[in-house]
Amino acid sequence: MIGSTGHVGYVLQDVPYSNVDIVGVSPGSDGEGIDGLYSKVKEFSPRCQVFTDYHSMLDELRPDLVVVACQFGDLAQVIIEALSRNIHVFAEKPMALTLEELIGVRQAYSEAKVHLAAMFGIRYHPSFLTAWEQVRNGKIGYVRLISAQKSYKLGDRPAFFRKRETCGGTIPWVGIHAVDWVHWFSGERFVSVFASHSRLCNQGHGDLEVAASCHFTLTNEVAASITIDYFRPESALSHDDDRLRVVGTDGIIEVKDGHVYLLNADNDGQESLPFVAERGIFADFVAQIRGLGQCLVSAEDSFYAARAALLARQSADENRLLYFD
Amino acid sequence: MIGSTGHVGYVLQDVPYSNVDIVGVSPGSDGEGIDGLYSKVKEFSPRCQVFTDYHSMLDELRPDLVVVACQFGDLAQVIIEALSRNIHVFAEKPMALTLEELIGVRQAYSEAKVHLAAMFGIRYHPSFLTAWEQVRNGKIGYVRLISAQKSYKLGDRPAFFRKRETCGGTIPWVGIHAVDWVHWFSGERFVSVFASHSRLCNQGHGDLEVAASCHFTLTNEVAASITIDYFRPESALSHDDDRLRVVGTDGIIEVKDGHVYLLNADNDGQESLPFVAERGIFADFVAQIRGLGQCLVSAEDSFYAARAALLARQSADENRLLYFD
Structure with a gap:
C-alpha cells in the first residue's frame, strides 16, 4: 500500500474477505504520514513491513497488487511505477491531475498485462x-x-x-x-x-x-x-x-x-x-485478478x-x- | 380576459379578494374555446360580455386591466395591442416566443404608462x-x-x-x-x-x-x-x-x-x-395598480x-x- 491520504478504507474493510496479505506500506508523497495506516494493517497482516521509499518497496517485495492512495498530485507517477513493474493497481481517483499525465498512465497500462481500477467506491x-x-x-x-x-x-x-x-x-x-x-x-x-x-x-x-x-x-x-x-x-x-x-x-x-x-x-x-x-470494490477487484469475478x-x-x-x-x-x- | 389557454386560475382564485369586475372575455387565438372560462367568470361577474374579437373588446370596453392567456404564439401581439391602448397587463409567460418579438413587447411597455407582470405564479x-x-x-x-x-x-x-x-x-x-x-x-x-x-x-x-x-x-x-x-x-x-x-x-x-x-x-x-x-399574484398585481402594494x-x-x-x-x-x- 502506497500512501494513506485516499480512501484506504475500501481496502481495509475488504481485506478480511479477500484472502490477501498486506506485505508492505510506504508513503507515496513527501511528508505523508503512514503510522495510522500501519497500525491498522498490522492487525491482520502482522508481517507487514514499513518502507520510506515506495520504489524500494516495489523492487524488494515484488507484490502482486499495489494500492495507490497518496496525495493526488503524486498518483500518476506512483501508478506508472507500479504498472511498469507489471503489478496490478487499485488506485485513488483521479489517476492523474492533467490530461498529459493521464495519457502517460494509460500508456503504461496498455504496455502492462495487469488489471487496474480506480476507487469509484460509491x-x-x-x-x-x-x-x-x-x-x-x-x-x-x-x-x-x-x-x-x-x-x-x-x-x-x-x-x-x-x-x-x-x-x-x-x-x-x-x-x-x-x-x-x-x-x-x-x-x-x-x-x-x-x-x-x-x-x-x-x-x-x-x-x-x-x-x-x-x-x-x-x-x-x-x-x-x-x-x-x-x-x-x-x-x-x-x-x-x-x-x-x-x-x-x-x-x-x-x-x-x-x-x-x-x-x-x-x-x-x-x-x-x-x-x-x-x-466490496476491493474484494471484487481481487476476485477479478484471480479470474473469479468482475469488478464493476x-x-x-x-x-x-x-x-x-x-x-x-x-x-x-x-x-x-x-x-x- | 383574452384567452383561456394559460393559467387563468391565478386570476379566478384572486378575483373574490381583489374588488375587480370582469367585464369581458374573448379568445386570443384562432379557434380558442372560452366557454369554460366564461361559465366560471359569470359566477362572480354576471354582466361579463363575450366577444369573438379581442380588438373590438378592448376598443368597446376600454378596461383598466387585461389578462392575456391565449396560445403562446399569440401572446406578444395581444400584449402589444393592450399596451398600445394604455391598459395594464397581467400576462402568461413567456410574453414572446422570439427575442425580436420580446423587443417589440418591451418597446410597447416603455411607451405606455401602465403596470405589467408575467404569470410567475410559482x-x-x-x-x-x-x-x-x-x-x-x-x-x-x-x-x-x-x-x-x-x-x-x-x-x-x-x-x-x-x-x-x-x-x-x-x-x-x-x-x-x-x-x-x-x-x-x-x-x-x-x-x-x-x-x-x-x-x-x-x-x-x-x-x-x-x-x-x-x-x-x-x-x-x-x-x-x-x-x-x-x-x-x-x-x-x-x-x-x-x-x-x-x-x-x-x-x-x-x-x-x-x-x-x-x-x-x-x-x-x-x-x-x-x-x-x-x-395571491393577481391580487398583488391589482393592489400595485391601485398604489396599495407591490407585486413580487x-x-x-x-x-x-x-x-x-x-x-x-x-x-x-x-x-x-x-x-x-
Whole structure:
C-alpha cells in the first residue's frame, strides 16, 4: 500500500474477505504520514513491513497488487511505477491531475498485462448499486436526463488541497464520482462539456474551488447536470449529501440520503427500494485478478471518468464548451 | 380576459379578494374555446360580455386591466395591442416566443404608462415564497450555487404544443419558471448560458422537447443548473415535481414536494419550515395598480426571465455558449 491520504478504507474493510496479505506500506508523497495506516494493517497482516521509499518497496517485495492512495498530485507517477513493474493497481481517483499525465498512465497500462481500477467506491454503496441494477433491468426505460449532486463539508483541509498542482481541483477530486455515475448509469458516451467553478468564499483554502457545476451532453441526446459544493454546514448530520436522479422514458429513479426511490408504472416512488446484496470494490477487484469475478469499475471506466473530469475542469478554467473525441 | 389557454386560475382564485369586475372575455387565438372560462367568470361577474374579437373588446370596453392567456404564439401581439391602448397587463409567460418579438413587447411597455407582470405564479406558492424570505433574511448567507428542477407529466398535449412557432419550446414554457427562480433567489444578473434539449421519445409530440438542461453563470461567479423534463410518469401522485436548492455560504435551503427545508447552524434540515402568510399574484398585481402594494413580479423581472429563457433555447438550438449583454 502506497500512501494513506485516499480512501484506504475500501481496502481495509475488504481485506478480511479477500484472502490477501498486506506485505508492505510506504508513503507515496513527501511528508505523508503512514503510522495510522500501519497500525491498522498490522492487525491482520502482522508481517507487514514499513518502507520510506515506495520504489524500494516495489523492487524488494515484488507484490502482486499495489494500492495507490497518496496525495493526488503524486498518483500518476506512483501508478506508472507500479504498472511498469507489471503489478496490478487499485488506485485513488483521479489517476492523474492533467490530461498529459493521464495519457502517460494509460500508456503504461496498455504496455502492462495487469488489471487496474480506480476507487469509484460509491458505485458499491448499496443505494447506488441497487439503483443501477434497476436501470439495467429496464425499470425506467431509456435514460434521457441525469442530474447529480455532490455536497461536502469543507472543514479545514490540509495544505495540499489548497494548491491546484497538488489537489487538482474540486471537479476532478469530488465531481469525478458524479461524472462516473453519469457514464455508468446512462451507458452513453460523453460528447461535450461546459462547466464552471468558483473559489469565492473558500475560507482561506487558496486555489480550492468550493462550488462547481458541469453540463455534459452525451450520445443519443442525453444531458447530465452535476453540481458540486463544499458548503454543507458543519452542523449537518453527515459529511456528504450525494444525490442522483436518472430520468428515463418509463420512469425516474433517485438516490438520496442513502435510499433509492423509483417512480414508474408499478412504483409510486414513496418508499425506498430494498437493496441488492452488498459487494466490496476491493474484494471484487481481487476476485477479478484471480479470474473469479468482475469488478464493476474497469480500467477503461477509470480512464474515461478521469478524462471527462479533467476536460470539465479545463472547460471551467477556460470558460468554454469542450468536445470529447 | 383574452384567452383561456394559460393559467387563468391565478386570476379566478384572486378575483373574490381583489374588488375587480370582469367585464369581458374573448379568445386570443384562432379557434380558442372560452366557454369554460366564461361559465366560471359569470359566477362572480354576471354582466361579463363575450366577444369573438379581442380588438373590438378592448376598443368597446376600454378596461383598466387585461389578462392575456391565449396560445403562446399569440401572446406578444395581444400584449402589444393592450399596451398600445394604455391598459395594464397581467400576462402568461413567456410574453414572446422570439427575442425580436420580446423587443417589440418591451418597446410597447416603455411607451405606455401602465403596470405589467408575467404569470410567475410559482413565486407565490407558499413554499417558494417562504424559502425566498429565508434567503432574503440572510439565513443561508451569500448565494453561491443553485440547482432547480421542473418535471411534468406529458399527457396528450394539444396541437399547438407540437409546433415550435406556436409553442415556443419547453425551455421557454416550462423552464422559464426555474430561470425566474434563479434570478429572484440569487439577486444576481445572468452572464452566460449553455443549454441542451431533446425531442427524442416525445410520444408523437412533433417539435416538443421533452428533456432539457440549462447551465447559467451569473455575476459574482454564481452558477445555476436547471433540468426540465416531461417524463414524469402518468401514475405519479402530482402533475409536477418542482424543486429548488440554493446553496449559500451559511446554509442550504430547498423546496421539494411543496415543503421547505433549511440546513444551517440553527436548523438541521429535517423538518419543513412553517410557511409565511399566503398571497395571491393577481391580487398583488391589482393592489400595485391601485398604489396599495407591490407585486413580487415586476415588469423588469418578466422581461428578464423571458429573455434568459429565449437565449437558453437559442443556446440549445445552436449548441453553443451564449452571453448576456
